[in-house]
Amino acid sequence: MKFKTNTIVIKIGSNVLTMEDGSPDLNRMASLVDQMVFLLEKGVKVVLVTSGAVAFGRKSLPLTPKTDAISKKQVWAAIGQIELIRRYKELFSQYGHPIAQLMVTKEDFRDRTHYLNMKNCLDGLLKNNVVPVINENDAVAVTELMFTDNDELAGLVAAMIDADSLLLLTNVDGIYKGHPADPSSELITFVGQKMPDLSQYISTHKSSFGRGGMLTKMTMAKKSANLGIEVLIANGKKDNVLVAYFNKELKCTYFEPGKSKDNHKKWIAHSENYSKGEVTINEGAQKALESDKITSLLPVGILSIKGEFLKGDIIRIVDPAGNRLGLGKAEYNAKTANEKIGLTGQKPLIHYDYLYISELN
Ligand SMILES: Nc1ncnc2c1ncn2[C@@H]1O[C@H](COP(=O)(O)OP(=O)(O)O)[C@@H](O)[C@H]1O
């Protein structure tokens, strides 16, 4: 197993930062910061995606059982985030390492301008050796504004900054063939690009404070690896986990990275949830897009168009039977696209540079 260590996104799950009774595990947090500083001093650029706001808030302000689930999450997150970031600030300050806080929602990944603004900020922080500390803005992110969990957010951030590695720290050593608590379950240590789906091994069980569970971790890991980022799922509750990572001795589930390194395509590949419309293409166009040739999607290959989209919006591409083929950025709006359906000699609806055809159809 070969690890590269230039830019790394480290995601720390709530359960890593909490003890069994739910109280913040400040010793664990301190140890992880020590190790992040170790990585920084070795020249690694570190971006931290951290959960823990709700868990920290829950401990400091008990709410009556009558409070509804959404309000609870908002109140605890709003209270807990200050505590969480204050602790990180104190711990990194001991070493003189500056940190910065970014609170984001799904909406911030939705359009290209927001996306590029966020990327510009992260690039600026990294250039100035500041560690960005990112969490979802749970106080405002409710229902459709929510990420599935911070694993999804970490994957989006890793793609955005073109990270080399994504390390998802949780409370188990990785993905097991079976329940992790069962001693006969075997840890899957390597997931190759061509390996079949692992979801059969994953139960819906989550840790006490986790949100998405192992299935989102695995889905995000696969997706990020397909985009050329190596991904490791490892146990953040184990001492020296980051040092072991640096020394290439980490016990974990490692996802082999694919070859893609194209940033536009990374953004598009992660945009499924934000797509505004759908275009059905004919068999000829499907063959061309799935071949190794550089091909844009032309109106002549389009059968029909659904939804209202504008220039710059992400649209889904489906085959004549409605199966999903990929995603792309529209070069013009739905009205113009409808007028051009089936016509030759027209500007592409999706340019190759902004086209992502999924390898996992
Ligand atoms: N096959 C499996 N291998 C490993 N863990 C699994 C598996 N199936 C379910 N899990 C559960 O997934 C949990 C980790 O996911 P999650 O609770 O979302 O963690 P986090 O809070 O770190 O994001 C583990 O504690 C484990 O109970």
Ligand SMILES: N[C@@H](CCC(=O)OP(=O)(O)O)C(=O)O
């Ligand atoms: N943003 C939330 C965490 C949400 C989340 O994804 O939690 P986890 O599954 O533990 O990574 C918080 O800070 O409490």
